[in-house]
Amino acid sequence: MRKDLVWLFAGILFFGLLYLLNWGVKAISTDLLVWIGAFLTLAILSFLYQDNAFYKFAEHLFVGVSAAYWMCMGFWNTLVPNLIAKLHPPIVKGVLPAIAEKPPEYWYIIPAALGIMFLMRLSPKAPWISRWALAFIVGTTTGLNLVRYLRSDFLGQIKSTLIPVIVVENGSLSVGGSFSNIVIVVGVLCGLIYFFFSKEHKGLFGVASRVGIYILMITFGASFGYTVMARISLLVGRMRFLLGDWMGLLQ
Amino acid sequence: MRRQIPLYIVLVCGIVFVIQFFIPSHESEFIFEYGQDWVMVIGILALPLGIWSYLRKTWLTAVKKPKERFFAGVSLFGFAIMMLTGLKRESLMAGSLYMELFEYVLIPIQATIFSLLAFYIASAAYRAFRARSVIATMLLGTAFIVMLRLIPLGPISDVNQALVGWILSVPNMAAKRGLLIGIGLGAIATCIKIILGIERTYLGRD
Numbered sequence: 001m002r003k004d005l006v007w008l009f010a011g012i013l014f015f016g017l018l019y020l021l022n023w024g025v026k027a028i029s030t031d032l033l034v035w036i037g038a039f040l041t042l043a044i045l046s047f048l049y050q051d052n053a054f055y056k057f058a059e060h061l062f063v064g065v066s067a068a069y070w071m072c073m074g075f076w077n078t079l080v081p082n083l084i085a086k087l088h089p090p091i092v093k094g095v096l097p098a099i100a101e102k103p104p105e106y107w108y109i110i111p112a113a114l115g116i117m118f119l120m121r122l123s124p125k126a127p128w129i130s131r132w133a134l135a136f137i138v139g140t141t142t143g144l145n146l147v148r149y150l151r152s153d154f155l156g157q158i159k160s161t162l163i164p165v166i167v168v169e170n171g172s173l174s175v176g177g178s179f180s181n182i183v184i185v186v187g188v189l190c191g192l193i194y195f196f197f198s199k200e201h202k203g204l205f206g207v208a209s210r211v212g213i214y215i216l217m218i219t220f221g222a223s224f225g226y227t228v229m230a231r232i233s234l235l236v237g238r239m240r241f242l243l244g245d246w247m248g249l250l251q
Numbered sequence: 252m253r254r255q256i257p258l259y260i261v262l263v264c265g266i267v268f269v270i271q272f273f274i275p276s277h278e279s280e281f282i283f284e285y286g287q288d289w290v291m292v293i294g295i296l297a298l299p300l301g302i303w304s305y306l307r308k309t310w311l312t313a314v315k316k317p318k319e320r321f322f323a324g325v326s327l328f329g330f331a332i333m334m335l336t337g338l339k340r341e342s343l344m345a346g347s348l349y350m351e352l353f354e355y356v357l358i359p360i361q362a363t364i365f366s367l368l369a370f371y372i373a374s375a376a377y378r379a380f381r382a383r384s385v386i387a388t389m390l391l392g393t394a395f396i397v398m399l400r401l402i403p404l405g406p407i408s409d410v411n412q413a414l415v416g417w418i419l420s421v422p423n424m425a426a427k428r429g430l431l432i433g434i435g436l437g438a439i440a441t442c443i444k445i446i447l448g449i450e451r452t453y454l455g456r457d
Contacts, residue, residue: 033351036355037354038359040359044364045363047367060322060323060329062329062364063305063326064309064325064328064331065332067301068332068334069357072334072338074298075295076337079292083292107285108292110289111292111293114296115295116296118297119297131256131455133293133297134257134453134454135260135261135264136289137290137293137294139446140268142261142268142442143446146269146446147269149439154439157428180417191425195433217386217390218390218393221390227372229398234362234363236403238366
């Protein structure tokens with residue numbers, strides 16, 4: 001047998017023994033699922049040392065479990081209420097009694113047919129039929145997104161940028177408010193200039209482009225800080241699970 | 252026919268779903284609601300394709316690569332267990348084995364994988380963001396100030412909190428608006444190209 005698998009089985013056996021013996025720590029969890037969670041957490045963390053059998057075990061388990069999880073979720077939360085219940089409501093009487101009383105909506109035969117066309121991709125003779133379903137999805141989402149991007153990402157952002165640069169509060173000039181609004185207006189313009197490559201970034205245009213990259217760097221720094229701290233929060237969460245839920249060392 | 256019909260479907264659907272926004276009526280509402288629902292249903296019906304592809308690939312790996320056989324088996328075992336526990340609608344209720352497996356298998360692995368990035372992002376940042384120029388220093392300084400605000404103990408001072416609030420709502424907002432305007436323009440252009448059939452890579456090859 002391969003050496004890495006021997007180590008893996010030994011590790012699982014060791015963990016199982018610790019569970020059975022309760023490790024002599026009174027506060028340690030007796031819940032088998034908590035132990036499984038702790039084992040998998042440690043297995044993933046072991047990657048910090050190097051790629052190993054424990055990590056691969058957890059990684060492969062994750063792929064299988066998450067595929068089945070989303071399959072079941074998709075079936076029960078989307079397919080049953082949005083297709084099966086619409087086509088033949090009495091069939092879902094046991095699981096969704098509120099919907100079971102409604103009249104059937106035969107319009108839903110169309111997405112059902114398109115969905116089946118999608119599965120034709122598996123057919124060796126006519127996989128091209130699946131393109132019809134794909135075309136419906138692409139066309140619909142494109143049409144919906146065209147309006148959405150136009151309204152919120154383009155016009156909405158321009159509208160929010162057209163703000164007064166002199167801010168008056170309670171009858172007097174607000175220096176802080178005015179400064180912030182100037183930074184917003186100038187920042188948006190300079191940011192756009194930085195991404196405008198049809199003119200050489202020289203002279204005043206070059207200065208504006210330079211200001212644009214400063215503003216962008218501040219944004220990237222803020223996003224980077226947020227990302228790092230989000231990961232740290234997750235790490236803290238896992239440590240709390242290991243030390244608290246599993247080992248019972250935290251109150 | 253194999254390529255023309257899908258292009259016509261995209262053209263018609265695209266135009267219909269753009270027009271329905273500009274003509275508010277019961278019919279437009281009907282088209283909007285049903286269109287969204289249908290896309291969701293078709294998308295979910297496509298899920299078996301992904302599952303089939305995953306099962307086929309994993310099975311072939313197990314058959315053809317003896318070294319990977321054990322781990323392919325682990326993957327298929329996890330899939331089978333989760334599918335069996337999720338066969339009933341009640342499985343989605345809190346306390347069922349399906350949800351317990353979600354909480355104690357899926358969540359620990361997923362959260363730990365993402366938390367691993369904390370280590371790698373820190374080492375990558377050290378190499379990439381050394382304060383060698385003004386812009387690198389600005390990035391580093393902003394990241395440092397924002398991170399101080401987000402430590403688990405809470406903000407270190409009121410000044411830091413106010414400064415982070417200003418950074419996020421003013422310069423950060425300005426740059427994001429610039430980026431969003433650019434993204435919006437690009438997305439609109441791509442949508443028009445798809446509807447008109449100029450961009451057709453989604454059709455794949457024959």
